Each structure stands twice: as structure tokens, then as C-alpha cells.
Amino acid sequence: MGASASVVQEYFKAVDYWADIADKEDWKLAIWIAGQNDVDLVDRFLEIERSPVGQFEDIFFRFETPYEGSGDEYTEQLWQEYAGWFSEEVEEKYDIIKALRHDGLLKEEYVPDMSVEHTAANLWKEMLRFKACISGLENACFCIYFPLGQERGLSRTEWFKKVLEEGIPQGIRLTTIDMKKNRSVNLDESPAVIYICPKFDMAAALHNRMARSDTGNDLIAPENRFKQQVSAVMDCTQKQDWKLLDKEIRKLLDVAKELKDTNILTSALFIAAEACYAIREYKHSIKYSDDTIREAEKAMDNGEAAGYSYWKMATSMKAAVLTAEKKREEAIALYEGLAEKAIGQKDPYYVMEGYRMCGFLRYEEGQLNQAFEYFLLALAAGSYLSEEIRRNSTFTYAAYLALHTGRQVRAPIDMEVLEGQLQEWLGEDWKQLVEGPAMQQAKARRKSKIFG
Structure with missing residues (x-):
């Protein structure tokens, strides 16, 4: 990729790697084998999937508890962390039950049953019990992310091996990141265990970014403000407040324009479209989808590889909004155009x-x-x-x-x-x-x- 590499393009590679396995039914544990420079990108991809702008059907969770060498202690700590998600002391913006009630998705009240034996197998069963209380998740899995953190240098092989032997039920999936040169999980690949070995060009992407502007750790640099603003937009979708979201989206677009990078601007417009869709502001979602499509078409005309990726996602988003609003003729026209364009792209x-x-x-x-x-x-x-x-x-x-x-x-x-x-x-x-x-x-x- 070299001179044309960008962080956004590398992110969409991560999306494609996950798309290759997302619809496969047999796997229970997906392990990303990442180089030192790639860990943050994979982590960011998984974090975005936890957010309202994630692209895949599965519902992603993240356990923060670090692995410190004892499998039994680790499992117990995971149980305690899980129970903490439903604590009365949890911050309002992280209150899962309250958010579900607000959206009318909670079919029945749920409280974790801490009386059962605290094994990993029972934890997955408890999570499935929670899943059964939520409307609209019949065909989705809970995908549980174990980040690479303080456990570097400690082997996690035996813990994951035991978890697999105990059994991971349908509806639960696990994923983690492992270092290419310092492996902590060594399991044979099988139908249940799959490896994702991404080939990113982050060195070139970061070099190109640095060549445009050496911002270092400058918190007011546009690059850093853009990352912070993406998070601000994501946070707004949890509050279901259009006025606040509109304000944060405008800030995001202003920062994106400062960067003078068409891929960044296009990604910002698409994030805006997804965020508006998440809080059911369909009119504004269509507006930002149209803006994304327009910018993506310019990129395609200029021969930029990322242009088509943005175009098909934005077109799908707009068509989904029209489908939700039962504007079937308009939606069909878009889906038909999507198929025709994909033929030309050999997709x-x-x-x-x-x-x-x-x-x-x-x-x-x-x-x-x-x-x-x-x-x-x-x-x-x-x-x-x-x-x-x-x-x-x-x-x-x-x-x-x-x-x-x-x-x-x-x-x-x-x-x-x-x-x-x-x-x-x-x-x-x-x-x-x-x-x-x-x-x-x-x-x-x-x-x-x-x-x-």
C-alpha cells in the first residue's frame, strides 16, 4: 500500500477480516495474531463493534479483568465483573438495564444469579439467560472480547483450553488478541478455534499521517481531536438526545475538514449517518448517507480503493432507513443500484x-x-x-x-x-x-x- 496507506483504510481491512468469519456458525474462539503495531487497530475495531456504530450483528462485550496466572481466580473475577455491570452503583450512561427499558427492549426484568457455581460454563449460561430477556436478539450472538493487557508474558492457553472443553453454548463467542512474536495462547486450529492473521500496513499509514503533520501527543492536534470527537459522537447515541448529537456531529465534521483527508471526511460522514440511525433520526441519517455517497463517488472517480467500501456501506445504510420507513420503491431502487455497482466491482x-x-x-x-x-x-x-x-x-x-x-x-x-x-x-x-x-x-x- 505504501504511499497511499491511511489508518482508515487499515481499519476497513479489519472489518473485512471479521466479515470473513462473522457468518460461520461453528467457531467458538477467534484469536487475532497481531504484530506490535497492529494491536491498537484490532482493539479499536472491536471497541467500535461494542458501540452503536458497529457493523456486525453480534453484540460485543469486553471484560477488563486482567489475567494474572490463576485460571480459577480469573474466572471468579470475571463473574464479579459481570455482576458489576448490573450494580446499582454503575454510572447512568453504562446502565444496561435502564437503557434496555428506555428502548422498550427488555422483555422481563433481569438480575444476575450469583448463587450458581462460578465456572466459565455457568457464566456463559447466565449471559444467555440475560440475552433471552432482550427483544430482537434471537439470531445474534454475544461476542465476548478479552483484550491483551497485563497478561502479556503469561500463558492463557490452559484457561482457554479448559473453557473450550467445558463447552461454549450456541449464542456465545469469544475473541482475543495475541502477539505474533510472544504468543500467550497456543491452541490447535479447529472448527471451534480459528485464527485471524491480519496483514496491515500501519507503519506506512502512520508515516503518511506524520508526514502531513507531526502532532505527537498534542491534545489539540486535529488528528487527536478527531479520535476524541468520534468517541463523543458514540457516547451521544446512548443518551438519545438529538440536539446534543447534532452539536457533536458538527464538531466531528469541522475537525475532519481540518485534516484535509478525503477518507477521514468520508468516514466522519458515515459515522454521522450511523449515529443518527442509532437514535432513529432517520431524516438526518439519510442526509449524512447522501453526503457519504457523494464523497465516496468522488474517491472512486479518483481511483481511491476505499471509495467503494464507503459507497456500499452508505448506500446500504440509506436503503435500510428507507426499508425501516416502508418506502419500498425507493429502497428497491437503491438495492438494485448497489447490486449493479457491485457487479462492476466484482463483489x-x-x-x-x-x-x-x-x-x-x-x-x-x-x-x-x-x-x-x-x-x-x-x-x-x-x-x-x-x-x-x-x-x-x-x-x-x-x-x-x-x-x-x-x-x-x-x-x-x-x-x-x-x-x-x-x-x-x-x-x-x-x-x-x-x-x-x-x-x-x-x-x-x-x-x-x-x-x-
Whole structure:
């Protein structure tokens, strides 16, 4: 990447690495193997996923307790930290239960049951009990992040090995960071344990940033103020206060303009769009999505690689808002445009997603013939993905709805052809994947951003 490297571009690499595993169902522990210069970037990515502007469906938590060598003591400390999240003494802005009540998402009251044996397996069960009290998380996992901190130099292998042997239930996932040159977790890769070995160019990105302005630890430097302002915007989404959020977004955009970096400005606009969506200020979310799209198109015209990434995310965001507001024709036009652009970019996943959402919206309207045709286009696009991705992504939802609509509007012989094709794309057990009980509730939904 060299001269064109930027911190924002490296961040979106981290997003892509996680996207490669996000829809896989079997893994229980994902370990990032990072170089010294890359740890902060991975940590920042995981922190953003904990915030309302995270991009993935899973709900991320972070345990701050450092590992100090004793597995049993560590597990006990994790239990105490978990209970502390629900303490009456917790700061209001971190009060999970109050936030859930405010948003109408708490189905029943929840208090941690500290009477059970304090094992890791019981902690995951307790977290799943909490998850069951929250509306809209049926298809999401709790992803628990164990940061690399004071435990450097101490082996965490035995603790993670024991946790895996005790069993991690469906709906819980763990992730951590390990140092490339000083490993603290040495486990064999398996369906349950996967490694992410990112290749970042942070040295070049930081060099380019320094070349523009050597700010060091200057707290008033635009680069540092930008980072602080991103956090300020994220914090505002927890307060559901549009006037306050509007003020902080304006500050963010002012600082971004000072940096004279088009990627930074575009990322700031997209953060603004996501933040407005998080507090249901849909009108403003669309405005900032449009601004992001406009800047991203300029970047694409200038041949900047990051331009398309911003464009597809902002277009998806705007389409999601229109979908939420049931403005189906406008949403379909955007999703169709997304699919067409993705074809030019050789991005089969977004071709599939664009056409899948067009099909879903036509299905909602009862236009089954058009819905079926869109689902076929989505499946054709998904056929360019690996079988593993097809089996663990929204490809299976498109397949379910293609069968559901097709059986109502097409001849049986046509459906036999489709079924044969699904067997080729998904394998011999395709019916279990596509027609199982979970698929009966096939719906397209966005992540519920309830934890900050």
C-alpha cells in the first residue's frame, strides 16, 4: 500500500477480516495474531463493534479483568465483573438495564444469579439467560472480547483450553488478541478455534499521517481531536438526545475538514449517518448517507480503493432507513443500484445482498413473481462465493425465500431444477440448511445497537 496507506483504510481491512468469519456458525474462539503495531487497530475495531456504530450483528462485550496466572481466580473475577455491570452503583450512561427499558427492549426484568457455581460454563449460561430477556436478539450472538493487557508474558492457553472443553453454548463467542512474536495462547486450529492473521500496513499509514503533520501527543492536534470527537459522537447515541448529537456531529465534521483527508471526511460522514440511525433520526441519517455517497463517488472517480467500501456501506445504510420507513420503491431502487455497482466491482457478496433485499421487499408487497426473480439473481451471485460462505451466510435465506415464493408461482418441474442447483451449491444436506425450523422465521433485519 505504501504511499497511499491511511489508518482508515487499515481499519476497513479489519472489518473485512471479521466479515470473513462473522457468518460461520461453528467457531467458538477467534484469536487475532497481531504484530506490535497492529494491536491498537484490532482493539479499536472491536471497541467500535461494542458501540452503536458497529457493523456486525453480534453484540460485543469486553471484560477488563486482567489475567494474572490463576485460571480459577480469573474466572471468579470475571463473574464479579459481570455482576458489576448490573450494580446499582454503575454510572447512568453504562446502565444496561435502564437503557434496555428506555428502548422498550427488555422483555422481563433481569438480575444476575450469583448463587450458581462460578465456572466459565455457568457464566456463559447466565449471559444467555440475560440475552433471552432482550427483544430482537434471537439470531445474534454475544461476542465476548478479552483484550491483551497485563497478561502479556503469561500463558492463557490452559484457561482457554479448559473453557473450550467445558463447552461454549450456541449464542456465545469469544475473541482475543495475541502477539505474533510472544504468543500467550497456543491452541490447535479447529472448527471451534480459528485464527485471524491480519496483514496491515500501519507503519506506512502512520508515516503518511506524520508526514502531513507531526502532532505527537498534542491534545489539540486535529488528528487527536478527531479520535476524541468520534468517541463523543458514540457516547451521544446512548443518551438519545438529538440536539446534543447534532452539536457533536458538527464538531466531528469541522475537525475532519481540518485534516484535509478525503477518507477521514468520508468516514466522519458515515459515522454521522450511523449515529443518527442509532437514535432513529432517520431524516438526518439519510442526509449524512447522501453526503457519504457523494464523497465516496468522488474517491472512486479518483481511483481511491476505499471509495467503494464507503459507497456500499452508505448506500446500504440509506436503503435500510428507507426499508425501516416502508418506502419500498425507493429502497428497491437503491438495492438494485448497489447490486449493479457491485457487479462492476466484482463483489459477489454485495450483488447477492442487493438482489436479496429487492426480493424481500417485493415479497413483502406480495409481488411474488418479481420477488422470485430477484431471489434467483441473488442465488446466482452467491454461487461465485465459496461453499463455506454460502452455507453460513444470507445465501440460505435467499434460497429459503426462493423456494417459498417459487412454489407459489412456478411449475413443479422448475422447482426441481432449483432444488438440484441448491444441492450443487450447498451440498447433500441442503434441505436441513434451507428448510429447517430456523428458516421459517426468515427475515431481513439490521443489528440492534443497544450496547455502548
